[in-house]
Amino acid sequence: MRYAAVQNVAGPPSGRHVIRFPPGTRVDSASIDGSTADIDLSNDVTQQSGTFGENGEFKALVYTLTAIPGIDAVQITIAGRRLQTLPHGNLELDTPLRRSDW
Amino acid sequence: MLLAAVILSVASFREAKASEAEGAPLTIVNAQFVSVNDPSLRTLLRDLGDTIAWRHGERDVLITTANHTVVTFTVGDRRYEIGPFGAQARYAPYTKNGIPYLPLKELLATLWVAPVQSGRDLVLEPQLASIDVRSTTTGTTLVARAAVPLRPRIVQRSSTRVVYQFSGIGSAVGGTRTLNGGGIRDFVIRTTGTLATAQTFLTVDLLAGATLSQPGSDDGRDFALFVRAKSVAAVSATPQSGATQVPREAQVTGVDVIPTQESFTVAIVVSGDAAYTWHRLAAPDNRFWIDVDGAHLAVPSRDDRWNGHVTGVRVDQDTPSNVRVALSLAQPLLITVVPSGSGLRIIVANDVALNPSRSGYGSIGSIVSSAQESPPPTPAPEPTELLTPVPLGAQQFAPREYIPTNPRLIVIDPGxxxxxxxxxxxxxxxxxxxxDMALRLRSILLAHGWQVRMTRTTDTAVDPDAQTDHDELQARDDVANENGARLFIAIHVNAYGGSSIPKGTTSYYSKSDDVPLARDVEDAIAREAGTQDDGIVKSRLYVTLHALMPAVLVETAFLTNQSDFAKLESPAWRQRIAQAMADGIETYARDFPAPTPSPGG
Known part of the structure; x- marks a missing residue:
């Protein structure tokens, strides 16, 4: 699960036109609590510039991790803190994200 | 129609260089039309502090006047807009070699400038555009307006007379007006001098014991004079002599006052055709009045007092050919004048207006204004007994339906x-x-009879005390939730740091109730605003999720894409997308009427 999260946040090789997390974003911790993956992202993720990226990044991460059997939700924390919304963004993060959010 | 070319010169704007200006840069124009690229027009606008915005290939030409009114002309359309108000020109703007030509007379009227024939030249002269008088037993307020700073100078002053001089302007109003009340016997406006050195004088003859004060104005383009009468004399309003009144085409046959919690509406019922003008005074006076020209008051005049934001409504035959409806306001509230099938409606919202326009005009009857194009939204139908009773069980488990307490209120959230x-x-x-886009959308919706609340109207946070991003977003939803709004629309601009390729419009939503609204708004934008249609996208965005009512977050276009950037930078395009959003909202409102409370609960 940690591998999937890290690969997803890192994205495919450069040169491909895909939606990426802001440069420098790291997965600082990844663990599983029941059926929820707890993912802690570095503060770089707050360097957002628009709903397009924000929506696409988190959707991709949630779809990737919930494709793993036994995981149906993803709780995001940023620099160790659970936030109600993504700083500088519009996404709500205070409860686990699910595929049904998209 | 072929018209003789005349010469347009700009005189008397530059007092310091009056003699130079007299023979100044001349441009050949058509007497009926002027090109948006005309150098004299550009000079004129610059001198007035107005700006003109037009992009090659676009139909809309936008002029923003120094007092923040947006005047919109559209190629091929006789209708034009002055702020949220519609009017109709004699001729539609047209294009030649891709350059728009605007109807000169109407353009100049909106700019408060008069073309004056001088030999072979047509010289533009700034005008004292209006003088408004409100006289009561205790005193008189006299307000003059012009498109340029007035810089009044007192040239004569005694206990019974004061004479003001306004340099460099002519006057569209003139003559003597006798009041014999409110501290003023009469006042006279006259203009002298040559075109380049025009002087307009206002002479006020005071009644014994009257005192006067001259408060400052916002930008010097208003001149106000308050005259206080010596004592409260019993000067009652003279009733109109009905016997000598010549019947006129237009009659004001009723004035209904409809106060509600959300707004205060004055419906003026007019039969026949009439033009109207309205004016308002700056805070702290805040008075608003509308003159229905060429109209006769067929019902008794009235002077009502109200408790609340609107403190008074006065209706009278101000002059033999002019019915005046005047409102006294406790605050500088947002006011919308909407021509309706039966006349006019003045809608006073509970919102304080930001930089309100000071005047405007339009017409009723055979001259159709753009505001009449879209009928005002029909009120939600009353619940009837024909509603099918819902089984109790189904009612309990069905998702709770949102019922707006104000089905005519739309909340706009500028991101x-x-x-x-x-x-x-x-x-x-x-x-x-x-x-900018939100304010444009507000103007359109107000003109169509909606009530509008903005989460912000200036460059500020909605909740300046917010501790977190969450608090700020919740404050935006609170505006809609606490006012029982019909729907919520957030306006944003998209961006993507990783690539300049993404472009277009996306309408984001979060709840199933949001889908039809998002669909209608997205479709209208795709149809009218020329951006790539990126469709509607579900996401867990805070503001759409926590708005109790149908909500949409419109990502209008990408700042990071070159062609979208050019659109976003264009005021004309921003007007277009605002119009598209309004159209989408109205399509939605028509197809999905607001739910009403069920009989049981």
Missing amino acids: HGGNDPGTIYRGVEEKTLTL
Whole structure:
């Protein structure tokens, strides 16, 4: 699960036109609590510039991790803190994200 | 129609260089039309502090006057807009070699400038555009307006007379007006001098014991004079002599006052055709009045007092050919004048207006204004007994339906603001664009009879005390939730740091109730605004999720894409997308009437 999260946040090789997390974003911790993956992202993720990226990044991460059997939700924390919304963004993060959010 | 070419010169604007200006740069124009690229027009606008915006290939020409009124002309359309108000020109603007030509007379009228024939030249002269008088037993307020700073100078002063001189302007109003009340016996306006050195004088003859004060104005383009009468004399309003009144085409046959919690509406019922003008005074006076020209008051005049934001409504035959409806306001509230099938409606919202326009005009009857094009939204139908009773069980488990307490209220949320600029790209800030588009949308919706609340009307946070981003977003939803709004629309500008390729419009939603609204708004934008249609996208965005009512967050276009950037920078395009959003909202409102409370609960 940690591998999937890290690969997803890192994205495919450069040169491909895909939606990426802001440069420098790291997965600082990844663990599983029941059926929820707890993912802690570095503060770089707050360097957002628009709903397009924000929506696409988190959707991709949630779809990737919930494709793993036994995981149906993803709780995001940023620099160790659970936030109600993504700083500088519009996404709500205070409860686990699910595929049904998209 | 072929018209003789005349010469347009700009005189008397530059007092310091009056003699030079007299023979100044001349441009050949058509007497009926002027090109948007005409150098004299450009000079004129610059001197007035007005700006003109037009992009090659676009139909709309936008002029923003120094007092923040947006005047919109559209190629091929006789209708034009002055702020949220519609009017109709004699001729539609047209294009020649791709350059729009605007109807000169109407353009100049909106700019408060008069073309004056001088030999073979047509010289533009700034005008004292209006003088308004409100006289009561205790005193008189006299307000003059012009498109240029008036800089009054007192040239004569005694206990019974004061004479003001306004240099460099002519006057569209003139003559003597006798009041014999409110501290003023009469006043005279006259203009002298040559075109380049025009002087307009206002002579006020005071009644014994009257005192006067001259408060400052916002920008010097208003001149106000308050005269206080010596004592409260019993000067009752003279009733109109009905016997000598010549019957006129237009009659005001009723004035209904409809106060509600959300707004205060004055419906003026007019039979026949009439033009109207309205004016308002700056705070703290706040008075608003509308003159229905060429109309006769067929019902008794009245002078009502109200408790609340609107403190008084007065209706009278101000002159033999002019019915005046005047409102006294406790605050500088947002006021919308909407021509309706039966006349006019003045809608006073509970919102304080930001930089309100000071005057405007339009017409009723055979001259159709753009505001009449879309009928005002029909009120939600009353619940009837024909409703099918819902089994109790189904009612309990069905998702709770949102019922707006104010089915005519739309909340507009301009994204970001204050310390949060949103995306910044090439020096352009998202918060500025979102506010601009939101204000344009507000104007359109108000003109169509909707009530509108903005989460912010200036460059500020909605909740300046917010501790977190969450608090700020919740404050935006609170505006809609606490006012029982019909729907919520957030306006944003998209961006993507990783690539300049993404472009287009996306309408984001979060709840199933949001889908039809998002669909209608997205479709209208795709149809009318020329952006790539990126469709509607579900996401867990805070503001759409926590708005109790149908909500949509419109990402209008990408700042980070070159062609979208050009659109976002164009005031004409921003007007277009505002119009598209309004159209989408109205399509939705028509197809999905607001739910009403069920009989049981």
